[in-house]
Amino acid sequence: xxxxxxxxxxxxxAFFGLFxxxxxxxxxxxxxxxxxxxxxxxTFPMRGFSFYWLGEVFxxxxxxxxVSAFQRSFLLGLLVMAITVALSVLAGMAFRSxxxxxxxxxxxxxxxxxxxxxLVSLGIGIVFSLLxxxxxxxxxxxxxxxxWTLPFAFLIMVGVFNRFNPSYEEASRDLGANDAQTFWQILxxxxxxxxxxxxxxxxxxxxxxxxxxxxxxxxxxxxxxEIFGMTxxxxxxxxxxxxxxxxxxxxxxxGVAIAAFxxxxxxxxx
Amino acid sequence: MKKWKNIQPYxxxxxxxxxxxxxxxxxxxxxxxVSFWEFTGYSMTxxxxxDNYAAIxxxxxxxxxxxxxxxxxxxxWLITLAIAYPIAYFLAFHVTSLRWQIVLFLICTIPFLTSxxxxxxxxxxxxxxxxxxxxxxxxxGVTNQPIEMFLFSDFAVVLVMVHLYSLFMIAPIxxxxxxxxxxxxxxxxxxxxxxxxxxxxxxxxxxxxxxxIGSIFIVTLVMGEFATVRLMSGGQSSSVGYLIRTQIxxxxxxxxxxxxxxxxxxxxxxxxxxxxxxxxxKEL
Numbered sequence: 001x002x003x004x005x006x007x008x009x010x011x012x013x014a015f016f017g018l019f020x021x022x023x024x025x026x027x028x029x030x031x032x033x034x035x036x037x038x039x040x041x042x043t044f045p046m047r048g049f050s051f052y053w054l055g056e057v058f059x060x061x062x063x064x065x066x067v068s069a070f071q072r073s074f075l076l077g078l079l080v081m082a083i084t085v086a087l088s089v090l091a092g093m094a095f096r097s098x099x100x101x102x103x104x105x106x107x108x109x110x111x112x113x114x115x116x117x118x119l120v121s122l123g124i125g126i127v128f129s130l131l132x133x134x135x136x137x138x139x140x141x142x143x144x145x146x147x148w149t150l151p152f153a154f155l156i157m158v159g160v161f162n163r164f165n166p167s168y169e170e171a172s173r174d175l176g177a178n179d180a181q182t183f184w185q186i187l188x189x190x191x192x193x194x195x196x197x198x199x200x201x202x203x204x205x206x207x208x209x210x211x212x213x214x215x216x217x218x219x220x221x222x223x224x225x226e227i228f229g230m231t232x233x234x235x236x237x238x239x240x241x242x243x244x245x246x247x248x249x250x251x252x253x254x255g256v257a258i259a260a261f262x263x264x265x266x267x268x269x270x
Numbered sequence: 271m272k273k274w275k276n277i278q279p280y281x282x283x284x285x286x287x288x289x290x291x292x293x294x295x296x297x298x299x300x301x302x303x304v305s306f307w308e309f310t311g312y313s314m315t316x317x318x319x320x321d322n323y324a325a326i327x328x329x330x331x332x333x334x335x336x337x338x339x340x341x342x343x344x345x346x347w348l349i350t351l352a353i354a355y356p357i358a359y360f361l362a363f364h365v366t367s368l369r370w371q372i373v374l375f376l377i378c379t380i381p382f383l384t385s386x387x388x389x390x391x392x393x394x395x396x397x398x399x400x401x402x403x404x405x406x407x408x409x410x411g412v413t414n415q416p417i418e419m420f421l422f423s424d425f426a427v428v429l430v431m432v433h434l435y436s437l438f439m440i441a442p443i444x445x446x447x448x449x450x451x452x453x454x455x456x457x458x459x460x461x462x463x464x465x466x467x468x469x470x471x472x473x474x475x476x477x478x479x480x481x482x483i484g485s486i487f488i489v490t491l492v493m494g495e496f497a498t499v500r501l502m503s504g505g506q507s508s509s510v511g512y513l514i515r516t517q518i519x520x521x522x523x524x525x526x527x528x529x530x531x532x533x534x535x536x537x538x539x540x541x542x543x544x545x546x547x548x549x550x551x552k553e554l
Binding site for chain 1: 278293300359391465491493514523526537538
């Protein structure tokens with residue numbers, strides 16, 4: 001394309017630039033403000049420079065119980081990730097063949113995205129209380145998270161299997177492999193890069209999920225709930241420091257997942 | 271062997287379906303049931319009464335809350351669409367290399383993988399009395415005293431919701447624009463169509479399914495919102511989601527459930543309206 005770029009290109013490029021600024025600007029502000037001196041406030045200008053507030057996050061009593069909330073959210077994210085990957089791969093495989101009721105199941109899965117999150121939280125809360133089961137992050141909150149992560153994972157897996165070439169499996173069967181061998185040795189390695197994407201998606205959606213957890217986390221908060229609680233009673237940059245730390249953690253995970261994805265897809269080409 | 275092939279898909283899809291039956295279908299049925307129960311001061315008792323619904327429809331406060339919620343939905347929908355369409359168009363049609371398309375799209379996506387709550391908080395230093403926005407306006411001489419209304423106002427609520435949810439509009443529109451056959455655009459150009467005609471006759475109709483999916487996401491997300499409304503309006507504005515949250519806080523489960531049922535019905539009505547207007551099956 002050696003065509004001269006039209007004016008609209010530059011206008012739209014400028015608009016895109018502004019949008020990126022809009023997306024990342026607020027982040028950079030809390031990042032800067034969390035590096036203030038101990039006299040720091042919630043707004044600019046910055047008062048000094050130090051790592052004081054980052055350290056403050058780990059002082060349990062001052063800003064709430066950040067460390068154990070993080071541990072719960074992390075474990076919950078791993079649980080959600082494992083279940084999401086396993087169930088969506090199975091369901092994706094089922095949808096490679098047309099079966100009676102597949103449409104109904106498809107729409108049931110997608111409808112989970114159309115129900116406002118607060119209703120899922122409320123509904124699960126009501127069911128648990130009617131059954132007399134206590135809400136906990138690893139029971140009711142886990143259930144709420146799965147209704148959010150599974151539809152996305154399922155849609156991704158259906159797309160992955162649509163593009164999957166079945167001749168690899170046929171070749172494997174022709175050579176005498178049974179279903180299980182074909183799955184573990186042929187299919188799974190081939191879809192592994194996509195599974196990383198699904199896993200990361202499941203983990204981050206769960207790790208940051210607020211609304212679907214809000215009524216059903218039980219007595220122990222997950223991290224987003226803990227942070228939301230802090231917004232009303234923490235008026236120091238410790239709040240921003242916490243934001244900076246967990247955002248950095250999310251970005252780190254995304255980076256690791258992209259690296260793993262590239263490593264796995266390169267290995268397949270080689 | 272033949273039989274095994276027939277039941278195999280059902281076994282494979284069973285675990286996932288069970289999750290949705292147990293944690294989506296049954297809970298919604300439970301909400302519906304409880305919405306007809308009685309609430310007597312401290313606890314709820316099984317009954318079949320329309321009182322909860324009657325209370326909602328006869329209270330000006332509740333009705334105002336519903337109207338406020340619809341207002342947020344409409345405004346956020348309009349703004350996200352106005353942002354998402356040009357952004358998606360730029361990425362799909364002006365960025366010519368696939369690598370750059372992916373990189374730029376990822377740049378837009380990454381903030382959405384982090385916590386909503388933290389992205390909400392990050393607006394505080396911008397919007398507050400001594401925030402960046404006020405400092406800038408005062409330095410420019412636009413105003414000589416800080417404008418109070420930026421933080422803790424409907425303006426802040428809408429701004430933050432746009433920040434939180436615009437990707438849910440961008441991604442589906444970008445996706446459907448990427449599927450548009452470039453030959454169509456080239457043919458229209460050769461036939462002498464103007465830029466506007468190409469937009470109106472080719473790109474907009476073919477991107478419509480993406481716009482519909484994005485709109486469904488925005489409607490659903492903003493409808494049930496309570497965290498943004500609570501935090502960014504400073505408790506001065508309300509929404510149905512926030513109302514439900516408050517009623518749960520005071521253990522009025524039947525009232526909360528009745529509100530939830532109405533919220534769900536309205537949301538489904540809007541979604542079906544969108545589906546009637548635009549056929550999204552091509553995208554699935």
